[in-house]
Amino acid sequence: MIYIDIQYVQGESIFTRVNREIKQSEYLKEDIETEVIIVGGGVTGATLAYYFTKNNINAVILEKSRIAHGSTSITTSLLQYELDSNVGELKTHTSEDNIIKSYELGLKALNEIKEFIKEYGNRCDFQIADSFLYTAKDIEKKQIEEEYKFRRKAGFPVEFIDENKNPFSFNIKAGLLSIEGGAKLDPYKFTHDLLNESCKKGLKVYENSEVIRVDYSEKGVTVETVYGHKVKGKIIIVATGYNTELFTKRNFGIKTTTFNIATKPINNIKEIYKSVVVRDNEDPYNYLRTTSDNRIIIGGEDINFIPEIFNEELCNKSYDKLEQRLKNMFPHLNIDVEYRYCGAFASTQDNLGFLGKDPKNSKLWYGLGYGANGILYAVLGGMMLSKLYLGEEVKDLKLFDVGRFDS
Ligand SMILES: Cc1cc2nc3c(=O)[nH]c(=O)nc-3n(C[C@H](O)[C@H](O)[C@H](O)COP(=O)(O)OP(=O)(O)OC[C@H]3O[C@@H](n4cnc5c(N)ncnc54)[C@H](O)[C@@H]3O)c2cc1C
Incomplete structure (x- = not known):
């Protein structure tokens, strides 16, 4: 049981x-x-x-x-050194120094997990990945550029991806690739x-x-x-x-309900998606990763916490939106959803x-x-x-x- x-x-x-x-x-x-x-x-x-x-x-x-x-x-178990919001938003709640320090601590924690795996072996499907933040909206291009410039100036290894260099199957207007700035594991x-x-x-x-x-x-x-x-x-x-x-x-924070769906294993996922974790710039944002047995997990579509988490109809709407989003992002893949689940989540200003x-x-x-x-x-x-x-x-x-x- x-x-x-x-x-x-x-x-x-x-x-x-x-x-x-x-x-x-x-x-x-x-x-x-x-x-x-x-x-x-x-x-x-x-x-x-x-x-x-x-x-x-x-x-x-x-x-x-x-x-x-x-x-x-x-948890989607998508690990990224960056925070949920971009620097433009974060600066209204905390200092630039604190933001940089938080990013550095994120990298330090990633490194600690690497060390743990090195010492005891990889028994949790841990994989280092690049971390990709993108927008599909012209109006948000500036935010991504600002985040890119901020991180590059602070010395983080980042690349700017514009729509003409887009290696992904989904639309982007601007993207920020953090080299080895992320990871995924089985929690x-x-x-x-x-x-x-x-x-x-x-x-x-x-x-x-x-x-x-x-x-x-x-x-x-x-x-x-x-x-x-x-x-x-x-x-x-x-x-x-x-x-x-x-x-x-x-x-301690503002509670919401956040959603995940996980597909059945897919046999023709391109290699590029296996070594990157992805987050969009929407509010609330959506994020996705692949698993070691080639499933895709996508999350997002948050709603209020109580009583909405018990409202099946509302929850189904969020799951359906995630499924549709995935199908739009990967039109050539056979997306068959196997798991749908949600839970409480809490966010803080910084x-x-x-x-x-x-x-x-x-x-x-x-x-x-x-x-x-x-x-x-x-x-x-x-x-x-x-x-x-x-x-x-x-x-x-x-x-x-x-x-x-x-x-
Ligand atoms: C859908 C979703 C996606 C997420 N995605 C990510 C992600 O991609 N990356 C990431 O880093 N984080 C993510 N998070 C956040 C992440 O899941 C949490 O930070 C993490 O799981 C919290 O772990 P925890 O051990 O603190 O809490 P939990 O796993 O909830 O553990 C708390 C435990 O305390 C026990 N407990 C409660 N009260 C008592 C009591 N009185 N006595 C004894 N035991 C008690 C509970 O039974 C529970 O097992 C996500 C969260 C959600 C909901």
Whole structure:
């Protein structure tokens, strides 16, 4: 039986269905002690656990349902160093220096995943790709040009593609190719891989162990799970994705419902599409990637979150629009859609997630990869929060400061 976080994920996710071999962990059956309590067994919880255990810090993961069955099961897993918005829009919320720093951190996180693969082997279909941002509208050409000039000036390897040099089967008016600025992977396999390696170093993972209560004291924090057992730790890290109500009243971002469809394997996809991840400049934008077995996953067509995520008719409209878009983009391919799924998504003004301590409670930490680069933020969270725990100064955490929008 497959359990999903019913409120936050809907439909048949590709990644929990194509990956049949599922390793299951026990639920918590006794009271235990640890240093770091990580709540949430998605890609973020797993990545945090990987870096904490790598740094010899005792950690436990408590997952309410099954590992990687929340947003992690439906992410498109298209990794890009760039942010969701272009520089023109971002500059109204943050500085140019911060934007460049965010791009650099995105590349750093990509590189970390490369290193992980180098060390443990590629068991999650990881592939480095170029990242392509484009518009099919004359009126938006200037935005792409501005983004291109900004990144080139800052030293990122980019190429400008105009409509006369278009190597793709779909219309473009202007495009920006970031050389090796992206990647793709199977998020379900990646999460399990991170956990397998961390368990070898002492991580304890408990599935079907929902945290229902949190109590803080001078010494640390105690959580109670659904079957009455307790975990004592020094800190708690909330890695529960878009569902944070139990831990804080903070409102972290604007929630929407976002959609994915995945095709059946297609035997004549051109090579060019296998080594590039694509995003358009629409608002909300659409994005696509291929998989290792030659499927195409396309995402986008966002609508409001609650109650729209439960409105089948509205959701079907978004799925149908994505399918039509794909057929228009690839008129020569036999597009046969196999999976349709959607889920909550949260965006922030500066497109960055929240990593670090609660401003009012030093034992309450967050690992929330909001924005489109959630997986890269999970990696940065793991790297930076484990250092912070060890008492190091981590300057880059400022960008992800939990209280940065507090007035
Ligand atoms: C359709 C879609 C496409 C996306 N595409 C991309 C993309 O291309 N690239 C990218 O980088 N990001 C993308 N994202 C974002 C990405 O999916 C998320 O950043 C990432 O999956 C979040 O992982 P997570 O581990 O934080 O959350 P989740 O995977 O949701 O994990 C949180 C876990 O916490 C558990 N939990 C909740 N409450 C409790 C509790 N009280 N006790 C115990 N456990 C609890 C849940 O059961 C869940 O398993 C996309 C998101 C969506 C919805």
